Amino acid sequence: MRAVIFRLMGVIVLMLVGAGLVGWWFGPLPAALVACAVALVVIGVDTAAQLRVLAWLKWPRHDNIPTARGVWAEMLYRAARQLRLWETRVAHEEDKLKRFIEALQASPNGVILMDASDQIDWCNDTAAAHFGLDPKRDLRQHAVHLIRNPEFFAYMGAKRFDEPLLMRRNGSYGPLLLSVQIIPYGEGEKLLLSRDVTQVERTEAMRRDFVANVSHEIKTPLTVIAGFVESLRALEFSIEERDHILGLMQEQSDRMRHLVDDLLTLAHLEGDPHQPAEERMDMRQMVERLAADARALSAGRHRIKASADAGGLRGARTELTSAFSNLVSNAVRYTPPGGEVRITWRVLHPDYGDPYAEFSVSDTGIGIAPEHIPRLTERFYRVDRGRSRESGGTGLGLAIVKHALLRHQSELRISSQPGLGSTFSVRFPLARLDLAKPGQAAGAPDAPRADRESISA
Known part of the structure; x- marks a missing residue:
């Protein structure tokens, strides 16, 4: 404001001085002409500055700010400063929007934004996978035209969104059960949330x-x-x-x-999240004890054979003994009288890869059909319910075996043929093996070959 006043006073003083000098020498008419000329020059300069400012305001940029003097320079400075503040705010808001979109994309739930006409404004990749959508191609398309499901069509038509809708769809990896919830917001817009509840x-x-x-x-x-x-x-x-x-x-x-x-x-x-307390178990003694238990359970009706290589196994004795005992007792129960049950512990040194150990129980029993093998470790799953109850089984033995072995990073393998028998093998990684003999420090030289020969019972 002060600059404007000083400028006006300067212009008036210039007009008066110029007009006074000319009027002193040439009279009043030339003085008036000089005053008008000064006013026209000032107006012309201001108009030119105004045009430059207006041209810059149409496409404002920091690198082409026009030069000006006086009040126009002040106005350009303030406009440029506001432009920088506005651009900073816009960049900040765009960054917030970008991070919000990234958060929606990372959500395990599907998200679809729809306008008041139920047209898709945006969807994340999870929703696209749930409903078979293309996040770019299907924008501005009606949701009910793309999600072709009678239950969803009725859900959208009823406009009662208090409870979620459970709908089934065929996904890329099999059938899906989706929980779909519509949340109205704004001026008729809708937020669609989808959640895969198949596993639930x-x-x-x-x-x-x-x-x-x-x-x-x-x-x-x-x-x-x-x-x-x-x-x-x-x-x-x-x-x-x-x-x-x-x-x-x-x-x-x-x-x-x-x-x-x-x-x-x-x-x-x-339910126990903690790793079990581990100890070294002599597997020869373990196999001998399992064979003795099998003979007691068989009562002389089967041939029980056992063999074990030298070496130990590190793990929870109670859990592994329970797992091994379940495998041995199952073999005895499901093998007819006169059959054979073989218990084996082997330490294998393959040409490629680390050594590993394998505990196996083989029998010449009734065998298992291939379609039953994948479900054997399910709780209470029985191939023959009547025979299982007659043999005294609870239907939980192999489930216990599976969970005990998972806690020891081992793998259960099952091979069987109906009428020929079955073999249940447990493979333990190198980290679980203790190849030193009792009383020999781990890492000491290997025992002589004779000390590692298999034993038979």
């Missing part, structure tokens, strides 16, 4: 099956015991008959106890 549904189905199986497994022996108790109270039995009934009740009680023990073991293996 599978887990819930497994939970229902697990509860149903446990209830059935416990209910059956309880029903038998309750019937015997009622019979003992209502009827008179001889001593032999009473002893027989009590024996049957004891069998059912043992069955429930084994089931509860296996459930507790499985719950511990699945």
Whole structure:
């Protein structure tokens, strides 16, 4: 403001001085002409400066700010400063928008933005995978035209978005179950959120099956015991008959106890996040003990053979013993009398790669059909339910084996042919092996060949 006043005062003084001097010498008319000329020059200079400023304001840039004097220079300075502030704010907002879009892209849920006409404004890659969309090609297309699903069409038409919609679709890796939720916002716009709940549904189905199986497994022996108790109270039995009934009740009680023990073991293996306390186990002694248990369970009805290379295994003794015992007891139970069960521990040194060890249990039993093998380690899965119950199995043995081996970074392999028998092999990595003999420090020279020969029982 002060610069404007000084400029006006300067122009007035210049006009008065010029007009006064000319009027002193030439009279009033030339003085008036001089004053007008000075005014026209000032107006012309201001007009030129104004035109330069207007031209710059149409396409303002920092590198082509026009030169000016006086008030126009002040105005250009202030305009350029506001331009820099505006560009800084725009860049900041664009960066925030970019990071927001990146966050939506990284979301595990699908996100679709729709306008008031249900046309797609934007979608992330997860939503594109859920609904088979192209994030660029399908923009400005109606969602109901692209997501061809009768349930979704009815959901959008009803406009009741309080509850999510569960809809099934065929994805790239198989059928999907999607939870779709519409959230209205703004002036009729909509936010569509999609979530893949396929695994949640599978887990819930497994939970229902697990509860149903446990209830059935416990209910059956309880029903038998309750019937015997009622019979003992209502009827008179001889001593032999009473002893027989009590024996049957004891069998059912043992069955429930084994089931509860296996459930507790499985719950511990699945729910304990900590690595088990490890110790060195002599596998020759382990194989000999497993063979002795197999002979006791077989009661002379099978040929039990065992062989073991020298060396030890590091791991949780309780968990690995439980896993190995389950494999051995299954082999004995499902092998007809006169068959053979072989227990083997081998330390292998391949030509390529690190050494590894393999514990295997082979039998000449009834075998398993190929379609059943992938599901053998599921809880309560039985190939033959009647035979499994007759043999005293709970249906949890191989599930316990799987989880115990997973905690020891080992791999279970199953090969079987119906009518010829089965082989269950467990492969342990080098990190789990202790090839030194008891009393020999790890890393000491290898024992003589004779000390590493297999033993047979």
